[in-house]
Amino acid sequence: MLPVKSQTLLGQIRKLENELGLRLLHREGGDSRLTEAGRIFTRYARKVLSTAEKARQAMDDLKDGCVSGEIRIGTVDSVGIYFLPQVLRNMREKYPGVRLTVLYRNSNEILQALLSNRIDVALVDNPRPDRHLRLETIIEEQVSLVCGRIHPLFGRECIKPKDIEGLRVISLSNDTATGRLVQSYLSRLGIRVKSVASTDNIQTAKKMVEVGFGVTFLPDMITSPDISCQGKSLGRLARIRLNPACNRHIVLATWRRSRTGRSTNSFVEEIRKHSSQWTPCTESGAV
Secondary structure, eight states: OOOHHHHHHHHHHHHHHHHHTSOOEEEETTEEEEOHHHHHHHHHHHHHHHHHHHHHHHHHHHHTTOOOEEEEEEEOHHHHHHTHHHHHHHHHHHOTTEEEEEEEOOHHHHHHHHHTTSOSEEEEESOOOOTTEEEEEEEEEEEEEEEETTSTTTTOSEEOHHHHTTOEEEEEOTTSHHHHHHHHHHHHHTOOOEEEEEESOHHHHHHHHHTTSOBEEEEHHHHGGGSOTTOOOOSSEEEEEESSOEEEEEEEEEESSSOOOHHHHHHHHHHHHHHHTOOOOOOOEEO
């Protein structure tokens, strides 16, 4: 006679077979072996048990005060390329149990993802106000005119509105917050430019300037890696200050009323810390 535990297990297997409408075990005499259905079911069952174990461990970590779990981050290309990587590295070094995932979209789409709970925190530029969200400016930077070496403006330190009129410009599309910011700036000053191309990708705009296709307006974050703080020329591009200035705001967005978890709070604090130390080159010059 089988032990009580074995009888109970066989009873549970038979019940499961009845629910599935398939046999999971071949029973021959005192031996049992898995059927094809049994092998498939076992493979999935192991995944479920593994996930359940990870969930239990995550709950234990929370009780013990550990920073772990997943942080879902949404951001725009420029911030994700030039600001965020160091924050992610710092988080990984401090909290190895945290899994970081990053979603890249334009600012409006990122905020929609935050509002629909598809991400936990957002880093966007010049967002529209929303009563459900807490918006905190972490970086304010200038947008400059960028031209190539063969352009007549190469080497200029500053440019006034009258000198922008009629320039051949590679535009950032209105799908981007920076594109809308620049368009508003030009309209406010009554400046007309000739758009020779439009793109929603900052790297594309920058490369087009490098090959002499035209000029463009880019946040300083984009060109800072290519310019020394002494303004030394690398021979490709020049960054020219706008007068009056055009400023872009990098904003940290979180839910206004909902409480965030320990992991997300740690990430937010790391963003604030890194932004307080953020010192991109602020001089004009060749890049």
